[in-house]
Amino acid sequence: MKADGTSERILRLLGLLQRRPSWTADELTRELGVTARSVRRDVQRLRNLGYPVQARAGVGGGYRLGAGTRLPPLLLDDQEAIATAVSLRMASVGTVAGASEAAVRALAKLDQVMPPRLRSEVRAVHDATATLVGPGVEVDAELLVTIARACRDHVRVHFSYLRPDGRRSQRSVEPVQMVTTGRRWYLMAWDAERDDWRTFRLDRMSEVSSSTLRFSPRPHPDPATYVQRSVSGSPYRHLARVRLHAPAERVRERVPPQVGRVEDQNDGWCVLEVGGDDLDWLALHIAALGFEAEILQPDGLREAVAGLARRLATMAGPGQSR
Incomplete structure (x- = not known):
């Protein structure tokens, strides 16, 4: 034109x-x-x-x-263009398999047509930001699409699942919603055979297929809360509950959602629920938060804290100058 x-x-x-x-x-x-x-x-x-x-x-x-068979060019205002470019830069170090390369290609195309003033602003944000890449597990993008469609259309999903003990099992579920912690992707679903809600890690799924069997959505707990409780407690030998003398938001700043769950008590205190395989490790990390604490459970954690206190007292005692 x-x-x-x-x-x-x-x-x-x-x-x-x-x-x-x-x-x-x-x-x-x-x-x-x-x-x-x-x-x-x-x-x-x-x-x-x-x-x-x-x-x-x-x-x-x-x-x-309407929705077409191919994606035509989009018109973006200044704010939308900057937000899109920054999001693509973040996606370039994400946990969706293949998305990093696709994000880089899309970013290159967007960068080519952006006005110089917007390109300068996006690069300023990028140059002023450092990304800490954690040990996230990549998930196939096609798997995400398959499950997302099944959640939307209310159809059952069948897959082979690698259990924590290394064995595989065949599962048939009614998917509700996917939840990501930033490091891993999870699916909350109703397990038809076990007649209960379950959480599944997407990177442990294989041979995933959606069926034509539709289901009526049943009442369910909040997916984000349910998955958080599952991943922060159930995989571990011990589940600790500790009252902390601190606002819930301050504790959440130090405890990622995939590590522990924080309940606000509305009285200046909150309750931290966190799992671990070793009570000494739990005692050390709870103490490292730096808040006044009261152990609610388990009893063994109190013994671990007492042992930690004795060791620290010994370390701080006489003979440190030698």
């Missing part, structure tokens, strides 16, 4: 169609300051360019931008 008034108007029309689900013909003529005939011509030009603009006839009829 030439960079004339018609081209600018078509770009404005595309921006309007991307801004909200639907527009009436009268609304578009007022926004663009043209006749209804011009709007129809511009809509046809967008269709010729590959944009799936759908029309609704009759009184109150209008236009909407």
